[in-house]
Amino acid sequence: MQHQIVSRDEWLAARTRFLAKEKEFTRLRDQLSAERRALPWVKVEKAYVFDTPEGKRSLAELFAGRSQLIVYHFMFGPGWQEGCAGCSFLVDHLDGARPHLENHDVMVVAVSRAPLAELLPFKARMGWRFPWVSSHGSDFNSDYHVSFTAADLAQGATVYNYEVRSAQAEGEAPGISVFYKDEAGDIFHTYSAYARGGEPLIGTYNYLDLVPKGRNEGGLEFPMAWVRHHDRYGD
Missing domain, CATH: 1.20.5 (Single alpha-helices involved in coiled-coils or other helix-helix interfaces)
Structure with missing residues (x-):
């Protein structure tokens, strides 16, 4: 260099x-x-229910008394042994931000399609404290275009990041969705972002963009191929 x-x-x-x-x-x-x-909003009409360590919770209850909710769509499908390394990289940044967000009227929750019993051991392994709930058995992931059924995959194409593209081989994809709850209790979907749209939440990239080698991802199979679960860098 x-x-x-x-x-x-x-x-x-x-x-x-x-x-x-x-x-x-x-x-x-x-x-x-x-x-x-x-941007304009869409009223959420469907009643979504999530499995949490405290029992069943509605979408409204995920706000935990705040008016704004950020959902990180974490790639962890039923039967997986561990979560996506890239998603893990992003959520490694959440716990430090949470006290500031929660005291500024914003709740952040991770949602995955795997059953809660499969999520919690991995969460414990990673040492995370942020709320992580399961949408298993609901349409939530499909409705927000981050999980794809066997029928979707069989067709060879899915809708992701607002365009039709080849099917996601793993049946799961990352994303962020934002919701607002008004004083009447009505919930509105205000924003969703996918693919590189989640990069603003990855503080590590902001550090790397400052240094001479930058992200140093040229020549890799894909940009985040260097990322590991944080307990695996010693390998």
């Missing part, structure tokens, strides 16, 4: 020129965030 070596004054001039681009990006990001918040 070779870079031009310059004097401090030349470095400062180049850094100052780049700062103008960073400021432009920050303004554009603020504008994009405002446009995201201004």
Whole structure:
């Protein structure tokens, strides 16, 4: 890895020129965030029920007294021995953010299609504390386009990230969905993002984007091929 070596004054001039681009990006990001918040909403009419360590809970109860709910669609299908490494990478960042979010009227919950009894041992292994519930037996994952039935897979195509694409071989895919609950108790779906749309929640990538080698993913089979469950890096 070779870079031009310059004097401090030349470095400062180049850094100052780049700062103008960073400021432009920050303004554009603020504008994009405002446009995201201004998107129309859809009222949630279906009554979803989830299995939690405290028993059955409705979607409304997942808000835990807040008005805003972020659901991370964690890839963990029935019968899996462990969760997706990439999803695990993302949720490794949740517990530190939770106290701040929950005290700012936002609840974050992970949802997977595997039965709760299959999720909890892996959660304990990872040492996570965030709420993780099971949508097993409900249409929740299918309705939000992150789980695909045998019939979907047999057709060879599924709808994911707002487009028709080849079937997800594992029957599961990652995503984020956001909901709002008003004072009357009505729930609205305000936003969903898939694929790289979840990257803003991965703080590690923000660190890597600062250093000379960056994400260092060139030449890998796929961008996150270097990621392991956090208890496996010693291997």
